[in-house]
Amino acid sequence: MLKIAGVAAGATVAGTALAAAPATAADGAFAHPGMLHTRADLHRMATQVKAGAEPYTAGFARLTANRHAQSTWTANPQATVYRGSGTPENYATLYNDIHAAYQNALRWHITGDSAYADTARDILNAWSARLTRLDGSADRFLASGLYGYQFANAAELVRGHDGFELARFQKMMLDVFHPLSEDFLAHHNGSYITNYWANWDLTNIASVLAIGILCDDRAKVDRAVEYFKHGAGMGSVKNAIPVVYADGLAEWVEAGRDQGHALLGVGLMGTICEMAWNQGIDLYGYDDSRFLKGAQYVAKWSLGGDVPYTSYTRKKGAPGIWSGSETASAAAAVDPAMARPIWAMIANHYTRRRGLDAPHLTKIAARFAPEGGGGDYGPNSGGYDQLGFGTLAFTRPRVTAAEASAAPAPTASGSGTSPSGGASATPSSSASPLGGRGGDLAATGSSDLPAWTAATGVAALAGGFLLLRRRDRARRDTGG
Numbered sequence: 001m002l003k004i005a006g007v008a009a010g011a012t013v014a015g016t017a018l019a020a021a022p023a024t025a026a027d028g029a030f031a032h033p034g035m036l037h038t039r040a041d042l043h044r045m046a047t048q049v050k051a052g053a054e055p056y057t058a059g060f061a062r063l064t065a066n067r068h069a070q071s072t073w074t075a076n077p078q079a080t081v082y083r084g085s086g087t088p089e090n091y092a093t094l095y096n097d098i099h100a101a102y103q104n105a106l107r108w109h110i111t112g113d114s115a116y117a118d119t120a121r122d123i124l125n126a127w128s129a130r131l132t133r134l135d136g137s138a139d140r141f142l143a144s145g146l147y148g149y150q151f152a153n154a155a156e157l158v159r160g161h162d163g164f165e166l167a168r169f170q171k172m173m174l175d176v177f178h179p180l181s182e183d184f185l186a187h188h189n190g191s192y193i194t195n196y197w198a199n200w201d202l203t204n205i206a207s208v209l210a211i212g213i214l215c216d217d218r219a220k221v222d223r224a225v226e227y228f229k230h231g232a233g234m235g236s237v238k239n240a241i242p243v244v245y246a247d248g249l250a251e252w253v254e255a256g257r258d259q260g261h262a263l264l265g266v267g268l269m270g271t272i273c274e275m276a277w278n279q280g281i282d283l284y285g286y287d288d289s290r291f292l293k294g295a296q297y298v299a300k301w302s303l304g305g306d307v308p309y310t311s312y313t314r315k316k317g318a319p320g321i322w323s324g325s326e327t328a329s330a331a332a333a334v335d336p337a338m339a340r341p342i343w344a345m346i347a348n349h350y351t352r353r354r355g356l357d358a359p360h361l362t363k364i365a366a367r368f369a370p371e372g373g374g375g376d377y378g379p380n381s382g383g384y385d386q387l388g389f390g391t392l393a394f395t396r397p398r399v400t401a402a403e404a405s406a407a408p409a410p411t412a413s414g415s416g417t418s419p420s421g422g423a424s425a426t427p428s429s430s431a432s433p434l435g436g437r438g439g440d441l442a443a444t445g446s447s448d449l450p451a452w453t454a455a456t457g458v459a460a461l462a463g464g465f466l467l468l469r470r471r472d473r474a475r476r477d478t479g480g
Contacts, residue, residue, distance in 0.1 A: 030216050031410035032160075034278045035153045036271065036345075037393060042109040045392055049110055058370040059392025060110060066375050068096065069103035071115040075126035081147075084137025091136075091143055095384040097123050098150045099374030102387050105157035114161075121164045124155055128169040134180055138189050144180035145203025148173065149271065150387055152210035159214075170215045178220070181207040185227055192323065193233050194314035197254055199261055201227075201235020202268035209275055221279065228272060228283055234314070237287060240265060241294035243310045250293035255301055256312055256328025259338055260382065266298050267342030267386045274345055280410040284349055292358060295346050299360035303367070304336045341371035344390030352396050355404035365390075 033039060048056035063069050075097050083091040101123040108116035134143050152173060158164050181204040188196055205224050212220030228237055234253065243251040254262040269291055273283040284291060301307045309331040317323035347365035350358045373388030 030213055031279060033156050034410060035156045035210055035213055035275045036387065037157065038278050041393065046110045055370055055391050055395055059389060062370050062372040062376065063103060063107060063389055063392060066103055066373060068100040068375050069107050071104060071119045073100040073104065073119055073123065075123040077126045077130040079130055080133040080135055081131065081143060082136040083143040084139035087136040092381065094147055095381060097127065098147055098154055099384055102150065102154040103373060105154055106389065109157065117158055117161045120154060120158050121161050124158065124169055125165050128165055128172040131172055131176055134176060141180055141184040141189065141200060142203055144177050145207045146385060148177035148181055148207030149210040152214040153387060156214055173211045173214060177207060178211050185231065185233065188233060191318040192315045195316050195318065196234065197257060197261060198234040198240040199254065199265045199268060201231065201233040202265055202272065205235060206268055206272050209272060213275065213279060225276060225281055229286060237290055240269065241290050242312065244293055245308055248293060249297040249300065249307060250290060251309060252294045252298045253312055255298065255331045256309055258332050259302060259334045262298050263302065263338065263340045263342060264385055266295050267340055270342060270346045277408045278410065280408050282408050292350050292356065296358055296360045299364040301331055302334055302336065302338065303364055304334060307331055339368045339377065341373060341386050341388035341390055343368060344371050345394040348394045348396050352398045355399065355401065
């Protein structure tokens with residue numbers, strides 16, 4: 001396989017260069033909530049929506065208009081979830097319920113209406129009482145990764161809510177999701193390590209990290225961080241972004257494959273970086289902000305801009321079964337209208353939280369604002385790969401120069417995540433990894449604050465959702 005060295009590896013990002021110390025796991029207790037959203041983030045969303053501030057109200061309108069964000073949602077848990085051809089696939093049931101749990105939990109934090117928390121709790125409890133296995137083709141590893149990190153994020157938002165069976169949920173994550181994610185990162189389904197493109201690794205890094213945070217398991221968090229930095233698979237940062245160019249852009253390896261998977265990978269890496277940041281670990285800035293350079297590259301390319309591409313060859317197959325190679329020699333064609341809800345989080349980190357200039361990220365985040373979530377990007381599984389609602393969740397004020405140069409620090413954990421507080425349960429012990437399964441290899445896997453422009457029809461929705469109830473009222477919020 002052609003091993004690519006970075007070109008002009010010492011190049012800096014255009015704009016202000018801020019030094020960042022090497023990322024290491026933060027000492028001390030975990031921050032809760034501390035995955036994609038902190039207590040401060042949730043307070044900001046609620047305050048800004050109540051004040052009628054844009055673009056928060058437009059982002060909230062997208063949330064309340066989504067069919068998953070309704071307190072009438074009823075879970076449909078399964079004992080075994082299958083993903084992959086040749087199996088009785090039922091994984092759509094899982095991802096729809098996960099997004100309903102997440103969206104209801106987010107809506108609760110913004111409105112204070114406990115009906116949404118109750119719905120999220122009931123969905124999560126129903127699944128932890130029933131699910132015992134993920135199965136299918138090699139795609140089962142996509143299920144463990146994608147739905148693992150998403151499930152953990154939904155649970156993190158209600159971990160202090162009355163009646164949530166946190167310990168049982170943690171046990172499900174440790175027994176069902178984590179073993180598959182860890183097995184993939186360790187063994188890659190018995191294949192050559194480059195058989196699986198970067199997004200396969202990234203889903204499972206995200207899952208291991210999120211489960212580690214949910215279960216207060218430092219070893220799992222350290223494992224995810226170490227793999228992100230130095231892992232042998234294609235999802236570690238220097239393999240996913242193998243070439244740094246003199247203009248401050250860095251090649252995203254899956255740009256030579258297709259646009260959809262490149263966008264998926266960028267969204268997943270951003271998710272990993274954000275969850276780590278909220279625990280005091282700076283992966284956004286790791287290796288001279290390598291992810292920024294890769295995200296800028298994908299943003300420019302996705303908008304139709306010309307980008308360089310250094311030829312990349314990877315080995316495919318598995319030892320003793322089949323082997324071959326594949327070479328990508330140019331960036332693939334793009335559709336500038338292709339949207340995934342990934343950009344607000346990344347753009348706001350670099351431009352508002354760190355004060356860096358990121359013109360391509362700024363432009364693409366503005367183009368696709370306000371971002372929706374699962375169910376807003378088509379009915380197939382790809383429309384549910386990200387939790388979304390970034391315009392609502394990640395729009396943030398610009399920090400001062402002193403704040404921008406400071407290292408990340410986890411917010412001290414409270415007694416729970418609900419508006420009224422609540423206790424957290426003790427994490428369960430880890431399960432043993434599953435053994436590898438060969439023979440079912442998969443070639444594919446199924447500047448400033450961005451200017452806000454309301455999508456057609458969204459602005460009209462916002463007015464109906466501005467009259468939020470005060471948190472001490474018992475009445476139901478009927479705006480959705």
